[in-house]
Amino acid sequence: MQTHLAPEFRDSADGLAAEAILRKCVHCGFCTATCPTYQLLGDELDGPRGRIYLIKQVLEGEAPTRKTQMHLDRCLTCRNCETTCPSGVQYGHLVDIGRKLVDERVPRPAGEKALRWALKEGLPSPLFAPAMKIGQAVRGLLPAGLQAKVPAPQAAGIWPQREHPRKMLMLAGCVQPAMMPNINAATARVLDAAGIQTLVAPKAGCCGAVKFHLNDQDGGRAEMRRNIDAWWPHVEAGVEAIVMNASGCGVTVREYGHHLKDDAAYAAKAARISALTRDLSELMPELVGELQGKVQATAGKVVFHPPCTLQHGQQLRGGVETLMGALGFDIKLAGSESHLCCGSAGTYSVLNPEIATQLRDRKLGHLQASAPGVIVSANIGCITHLQSGTATPVRHWVELLDEALTATASLSNQ
16 A cells, blocks of 8 residues: 655654555455454444555544544454455554554543543552452442443462472463452462463563553553563573463563564563563463373363454464363354454453443354353453353353362362
């Protein structure tokens, strides 16, 4: 796609980066076939190709409007279009640039601005955990919409204390320890059973995705630098990997090298951190060998929802269901539309609840078609969002594996 940059963008980093991405687009429209918002709304401007044209117009000097902003806001950033695109267009990076440029030129209404500020400052805040505890204590009194965002209290269980020669870092995350602490503890127990010690750097916090995707890109990069500083002593000590059990965090940390490529003090370190980052499912081929014979799979029929940040953002497919199956679990994908977004998409379900709910219900229809006993996923946002629309338990897949190990340990102790 040929682009004639306006003078203000001609020599800017954003302009040049966007132009390089746009040059790969051949207008084919394959992306519209796999775009969730286009599937729902049927508007060209609510699909990747239409949004690309809107961003191109801004770069060429046309003034954006609230309508431009709305169509970019409606994008889930699921990156399904990147999986579909035959030309390798990096749409996710392009829409980050487009949103930044539009927000600099189009003021938001006060209420919208306040909500976005509350999300970007509140979710990564140390105050989130006590606020969540209060919400859980009065959960039954909350309005239905808010109640859906507050899961019932969950016990984390015991964190393993054994030391192992093999050590890996794990990002605890910003909301996961307060909302679903068992996911992190279950991850540590599964790795412990495989002879790997899980380390958590206390000063590491939010991966930076919340602020970055709410157009506080400087704030997001500051959180990335803080995490790099917290992890770096462990990296220098030879830690094997940085394990991610929330795929939304994983795709962001994998891209630290991209986000900090122009930062002379952090570029090399960021690239190293990205290279060390592994989704938990990527360890499974090795873990299967270590855990074989230690697992008593009793969960019944399980259906797996692969988050967009796993299958499209990180391009990781098939690992969870194949390797859990090798350990005896009856686990499958939904029969239809397993590639489409569930509508959670970070803060999207708060900012665009109507579209998010339609996508959730559509996704649950496919997931529940086989009457599973449990739905599993790999990202806390997806888990929480899906659970708000069904009575079927929705959990992280590592929790099932952890319970199967616990069951085996209990049987061996009888």
